[in-house]
Amino acid sequence: MNEFLFSDFPEVSTEDWKNQILKDLKGSPWDKVTWETEEGFKIEPFYRKEDLPVLPRVFKRNPGWKVTESITSESETKSVTEKGVDAAILISHEEAGKQYGCKISSASDLESLAKSVGEIPLIVSLATRTPKFSDSFKKLTSSHNTVLGDFDPYGTALLCGELGCEKESIGKTFQSLSGTKGFSGVGIHSLYLRDSGASIGQELAYSLSWGVDYLNRHLDAGVSVEDAASNLWFWMGIGSDYFTEIAKFRAMRILWTEVLNAYKLGLGETLPALILAQTSNFQYTAYDPYVNMLRGTTAAMSAVIGGADFIAVSPFDSEYSTKQELGKRIARNAQLLLRYESFLDKVEDPASGSYYLEVLTKKLAETAWEKFQTVEKEGGFGAALKQGTIQKEITARASKKREALATKKEILLGTNQYPLPTERHAELKESMAETEKLLSYSEKSTYERLVPLRLSYEFDKWRNKTDLHVASGKKAPKVFLLTIGDLTMRKARAGFSSNFIGCLGYEIIDNLGFSSVKEGVTKAKESGAEIVVLCSSDEEYATYLPEFAKEMATQLPNAWKLLAGYPKDLVSQAESLGIDDFIHMKRNLTQFMEKAQTKWIGK
Numbered sequence: 072m073n074e075f076l077f078s079d080f081p082e083v084s085t086e087d088w089k090n091q092i093l094k095d096l097k098g099s100p101w102d103k104v105t106w107e108t109e110e111g112f113k114i115e116p117f118y119r120k121e122d123l124p125v126l127p128r129v130f131k132r133n134p135g136w137k138v139t140e141s142i143t144s145e146s147e148t149k150s151v152t153e154k155g156v157d158a159a160i161l162i163s164h165e166e167a168g169k170q171y172g173c174k175i176s177s178a179s180d181l182e183s184l185a186k187s188v189g190e191i192p193l194i195v196s197l198a199t200r201t202p203k204f205s206d207s208f209k210k211l212t213s214s215h216n217t218v219l220g221d222f223d224p225y226g227t228a229l230l231c232g233e234l235g236c237e238k239e240s241i242g243k244t245f246q247s248l249s250g251t252k253g254f255s256g257v258g259i260h261s262l263y264l265r266d267s268g269a270s271i272g273q274e275l276a277y278s279l280s281w282g283v284d285y286l287n288r289h290l291d292a293g294v295s296v297e298d299a300a301s302n303l304w305f306w307m308g309i310g311s312d313y314f315t316e317i318a319k320f321r322a323m324r325i326l327w328t329e330v331l332n333a334y335k336l337g338l339g340e341t342l343p344a345l346i347l348a349q350t351s352n353f354q355y356t357a358y359d360p361y362v363n364m365l366r367g368t369t370a371a372m373s374a375v376i377g378g379a380d381f382i383a384v385s386p387f388d389s390e391y392s393t394k395q396e397l398g399k400r401i402a403r404n405a406q407l408l409l410r411y412e413s414f415l416d417k418v419e420d421p422a423s424g425s426y427y428l429e430v431l432t433k434k435l436a437e438t439a440w441e442k443f444q445t446v447e448k449e450g451g452f453g454a455a456l457k458q459g460t461i462q463k464e465i466t467a468r469a470s471k472k473r474e475a476l477a478t479k480k481e482i483l484l485g486t487n488q489y490p491l492p493t494e495r496h497a498e499l500k501e502s503m504a505e506t507e508k509l510l511s512y513s514e515k516s517t518y519e520r521l522v523p524l525r526l527s528y529e530f531d532k533w534r535n536k537t538d539l540h541v542a543s544g545k546k547a548p549k550v551f552l553l554t555i556g557d558l559t560m561r562k563a564r565a566g567f568s569s570n571f572i573g574c575l576g577y578e579i580i581d582n583l584g585f586s587s588v589k590e591g592v593t594k595a596k597e598s599g600a601e602i603v604v605l606c607s608s609d610e611e612y613a614t615y616l617p618e619f620a621k622e623m624a625t626q627l628p629n630a631w632k633l634l635a636g637y638p639k640d641l642v643s644q645a646e647s648l649g650i651d652d653f654i655h656m657k658r659n660l661t662q663f664m665e666k667a668q669t670k671w672i673g674k
Contacts, residue, residue, distance in 0.1 A: 085119055092116060108315060108431075110272040110438045118426035126429055129324045130343040131378050135416035137192060138406045139347065139383040140399060143172040148187040154400070155407050158192040158217075158381050160347075161185070165200060172196075178207040185211050192217035194347060194381070199227055199235035201256060202244050212253035219304055219347070221258035222248060225281060225456055229263050230523075232516025242292035245285065249294050249302040255345060257285055258306050264461075265308025265351040266523035268469020271319045272435065276442035277461060278305060279326055280452040286334065287451075296334045300342045307379070308351035309370040314431060316370065317422055320346065320377025322436035326443075348379035355390055356527045357499055358534060359485020363387035368405040375409050376421045382406060390525065391499050459519040469524070476526055477661040486527045487660055490534075492573040497542035499535045530574060533664035537576035540672050548577045548671040551600035553591035554584045555615060560608035564635035568604045568654050575664055577602070588615055592622040595630070601671055602631040604654065609638040616641065620648035631670070 096103060104116040137157035142148055151159060161184055162172035175181050175197065181204055185193055193215050197204060201222035211218045222244065227235040236244065248256030261269075261278040269277070282303055289299030305323070309316055323346065328339030350370045355363050367384040374382045384405060386398025409415050422428040446455055455461050475481035482488045509522050525531075541547050550572050554561040561584060569579050580598050585591035588605075595603045605612070605619050612634070623632050634645055637655040645653075652663065 220256035226260035275439035304345040316373035347381040348374035551595035556607035
């Protein structure tokens with residue numbers, strides 16, 4: 072059949088589409104269906120060929136992707152390929168003479184471990200110890216085809232405050248790692264930026280600048296541009312912003328091609344960016360961890376469609392559990408479904424031709440390129456790192472995101488929205504203590520450090536105090552919702568209050584409604600409530616407030632008196648009557664949690 076199936080249908084113009092959308096909006100403004108990205112540019116609800124007549128080519132080394140899994144002990148290497156894993160990350164870190172993860176102290180250790188996982192591509196995470204194993208890495212390429220080492224002095228500086236090697240020796244070390252087909256020894260860990268709260272645009276721009284700095288150091292050490300490009304690879308993060316993450320990986324490929332072509336025409340097409348994409352722990356949560364299954368799956372899909380070469384999905388329970396057999400299985404299977412049920416490995420660039428994604432890719436690339444050029448004009452990545460510019464910008468962006476979460480402008484299911492109050496994770500205590508140590512670390516260093524910290528950390532910190540309180544044999548504080556008056560408003564405010572205070576893991580007692588304030592307070596006293604929330608309409612609060620304050624003072628003098636809502640005309644009166652706090656949309660939730668825990672459980 073050579074006929075076009077839609078040739079009999081009249082062409083629909085862009086104006087026709089827009090008019091239909093305006094009609095469906097029924098008077099609402101056009102802005103309602105547009106959205107602004109974190110990078111500050113607007114995205115329209117639809118795009119057509121006229122918006123991007125020429126589509127870019129996104130170059131990639133090989134079709135499909137490798138299902139990748141982290142291995143931290145020798146026992147995990149058994150039958151790893153039989154479980155559907157295509158590539159393995161062997162993690163072995165050393166700090167103050169102690170090793171973490173796999174035991175790799177010698178070349179024989181590395182070779183033995185590599186042999187135990189089978190002849191699959193390897194990513195060996197030895198950090199600053201990578202150069203010591205250079206010969207072993209190169210030898211492994213004969214059996215594993217692709218081997219990646221993760222020597223990254225700037226990445227080490229971001230996490231530890233020091234390069235982990237002499238600055239003058241970096242170029243020479245790059246030279247010693249380069250020149251072997253199938254082996255890339257220098258990894259650019261932009262994952263560290265994402266785990267610390269960087270935006271997608273920041274990760275893109277800084278990855279490019281990071282890569283250019285390392286390219287130049289190779290060239291200064293006498294390495295050919297081809298060997299230099301072959302020796303670099305990118306370890307990137309994946310967040311939960313589905314479409315923008317797809318565009319990010321495509322933009323990274325397009326931009327890195329442009330960078331390499333600036334060094335040698337055609338090099339970008341010959342040696343496209345090699346990318347390992349890993350789910351960022353910044354978006355993973357400790358509470359309601361099963362939602363992490365969805366986060367991991369959509370993140371994996373973003374990376375697949377965006378064109379990552381290796382994809383590693385963190386187990387859904389990685390924030391609190393060390394026994395992750397189920398979590399790892401789910402993480403693998405999410406990718407296997409994308410491959411064998413959705414056939415996403417059969418298309419070179421699945422997003423190509425989707426004008427929405429193409430325009431998003433273009434705008435994101437333009438924004439990142441502009442930022443990249445600014446960094447280069449100011450001395451490049453190394454200089455910005457030394458000055459602390461990068462760290463400050465990322466910390467500021469992370470703080471903005473935490474503020475948005477605390478005020479519910481950003482939602483994390485199970486954390487600040489629809490929490491499960493009865494969920495307990497006392498076992499979080501140990502990991503929380505380790506994080507607190509990192510946050511309080513004050514030893515001076517050459518470089519300002521970034522501390523990877525999940526977005527939900529402040530919520531988890533205060534919520535966990537309830538878990539430990541209950542684990543010690545005590546009962547969680549009881550919250551009584553005193554619903555009265557207007558049916559619609561009392562139900563709405565009771566629901567909001569339950570959702571709001573539920574973030575603390577307290578016991579919440581909801582009610583159908585009371586005929587009088589006195590009756591409600593009496594029932595609250597019988598329940599043993601420490602906190603009572605008056606839920607009604609703003610108009611009725613003028614009548615109920617004085618009686619509520621009086622009854623509480625008589626029957627529950629030591630309990631907290633809370634008001635659901637923030638009736639501006641009555642705030643002064645409420646405060647004079649002893650109302651302890653107001654629960655409403657603009658109330659900072661983490662500040663409320665700190666106040667509540669300090670009062671009822673103790674700091």
